[in-house]
Amino acid sequence: MFYSFHFYCIYHLINMKSSLTLLCLVVWLNVDASSAQTEIEGACINPPVMNGFIVQSNERNVDPRKRKIYYSCNVGFKPSTGGWWGEATCTEGTWSGILECIAQGIICDPPPKVENAIVEIPYQNKYIEGFEVNYECRKSFEIEGLKKLTCENGNWTTPPPTCKPSCPDPPSIENGDFIKEKRDDKGVITELYYQCSRQYTLSFTGSIRCQNGKWPSPPKCLRPCEISTFDAEYNLQNLSKKDYTTHNEKKTLQCKEGYYHIYRLFVWNIVEIEVKCDDGEMQYEDHKPICSHLYS
Known part of the structure; x- marks a missing residue:
């Protein structure tokens, strides 16, 4: 036969702001390698605790047919006997005391889950009246709506927020x-x-x-248009070596003296030609602005 001890720690919410109280109990266990407790007639077996869990507290050389346990409750519940933890005793396999945890005030179910968001507290199955949760969006997302929800009258006060993708780097443009x-x-x-x-x-x-x-x-x-790209044989006058006109801009070109341009069928003796720039390309009517006809 040998002995060992273990630490069991429990915590409780002690106010509306979720402060924590930590209780640690030193538990001595009497371990007999030759036999198990369940094999002893009339031994006390750990009972279930509704909405809670057991913290063993046996003393050294305790008779397995006479035991005492302490139990704690889940968040939002408290022992029906009052206080932050309860106790029960067992004699010859029969437990006395109420092994039950009752709701402490009105309880809320877990807050809604939000895609691409986290809740800034450990996730729990139940939350007590007045408990607050805060949502935070993950990286590259921005929150829309109220980030804080409060448990009131068994419900969360406001709808949960949403997490929208935040804006990436703005697009660049050429030129x-x-x-x-x-x-x-x-x-x-x-x-x-x-x-x-x-x-x-x-x-x-x-x-x-x-x-x-x-x-x-x-x-x-x-893009702008470059007028000087017209060849010299177009017989246009007053063209600089490199003349630009911006997109959507119109420009009037003139024939050299003694030349004219047949602009459309049956229309002749045209000496002025209108062109328009369209994203780097010169636009004109039916024919290129070529003054190739000499006056007779």
Whole structure:
């Protein structure tokens, strides 16, 4: 026969702010390697405790037919005999005392689970009246709604929040950059205004906003047109070596003196030709702006 001891620790909520009291009991166990307690006639077997659990408290050389136990209750319950833990005694296999934990006030079921969120307390099966829980969203998500819920009258006071994806880094654009931004209270960029490099034109003005963690397509910087690409034999006058016109801009070209351009069928003697820039490409009517017809 030999002896050993174990520590059993229990905790209890002692106020509405969830402070904890820790109780540790030193338990001596009398262990007989040659026989088991259950094999002794009239031995006291641990009884079940409704809504609680047992903390053994045998003294040395205790008779297995005469035992005393202490029991504690789950969160939100307390022994029916009062206090923070209860006790019961056993004689010849029969227990005396009430082994039951009753609800302490009105109890709430566990708070709703929120996708991509965690509750900042250990998860429990029951919560007592006045207990508060706080939700926090995981990384790359932002909370929407009230983050704090309170157990009142058996229910949680408000609907749970939701966790939305937060905005990723804003999209960049070729030949431009964003010049103005708006941020939320966490410093995350949620709205952008863009500007193009010199001679480039935005495909649309205004801002873009991040919604549900996604950015819409940003504007494009449309290319200018280079007028000087027309060959010399086009017989156009007053062209510089490199003349640019921006997207959507119109420009009037003129034929050299003594030349004209047949612009459409049955329309002739045209000496002025209107062209328009479209994202780096010159647009014109039916024919290229070539002044190839000499006045007779």
